[in-house]
C-alpha cells in the first residue's frame with residue numbers, strides 16, 4: 739500500500755530529467771490506463787501522449803519527488819502555448835502560438851504519476867502548481883485534453899467537461915480525449 743502521507747517535494751524539470759521523465763511516462767501509460775482502455779487503445783494512445791520538450795524549455799513543467807527516497811513520483815505542468823495535448827512526436831496536434839491570457843485559457847499538460855505513487859496527491863499537487871503559475875501570468879481560465887485515466891482527478895479538482903472528443907485514429911483505433919476546463923478566478 740502506498741503511504742498516502744509520504745512527504746512530497748517539487749521543482750521545475752530541466753533537460754537533465756528527460757530520460758527519467760520518459761521512463762515514468764512509459765510505465766504510467768502502460769499501467770494506469772488498463773482499467774479504462776483496451777490494450778489496442780493503450781498502444782494507440784502513445785500517438786497523442788508523452789514528452790513535450792517545449793514545456794521543459796518554457797520552464798512550465800514540474801517534477802514531484804518522494805522526499806524520503808528522492809524517487810520521481812510524478813511529472814506534469816502547464817502551458818502558455820496553444821497546444822492542447824500531445825508529445826514531441828504528435829506533429830499534427832502542435833501549435834506553439836503564445837496564448838492571450840485575457841481572452842484564452844492556459845493549458846494543463848502531460849500529467850503522469852508513477853504507478854508506485856498513485857493516490858498520494860501527486861496529480862493534485864501538480865495541478866495546483868500549474869494553476870497558480872497560470873493565474874500569476876494573468877490567465878483567468880485553464881483547460882486540458884483529458885485521457886479517461888485523468889478524468890477522475892480533474893473532476894475531483896473542479897474541472898468540468900466541455901467536449902467529449904477523440905484523438906486522431908492510429909491504425910483505425912480511436913482513443914477518447916475530453917476537453918475539460920475550470921475558472922481560475
Ligand SMILES: CC(C)(COP(=O)(O)OP(=O)(O)OC[C@H]1O[C@@H](n2cnc3c(N)ncnc32)[C@H](O)[C@@H]1OP(=O)(O)O)[C@@H](O)C(=O)NCCC(=O)NCCS
Pocket residue numbers: 766767770771812848849850851852855856857858859860861862863882883884885886887888889890891892894
Ligand atoms: C491521472 C493521474 C495523473 C492521477 O494521478 P494521481 O497522482 O494518482 O492523482 P491524485 O493522488 O492527486 O488524486 C487526487 C484525486 O483524484 C481522484 N482520482 C485520481 N485517480 C483516480 C482513480 N484512478 N480513480 C478514481 N479517482 C481518482 C481522487 O478523487 C483522488 O483523491 P483521493 O485519492 O483522496 O480519493 C495518473 O493516474 C496517471 O498518470 N495516469 C496515466 C497517465 C494519464 O492518463 N495522465 C493524464 C493525462 S490527461
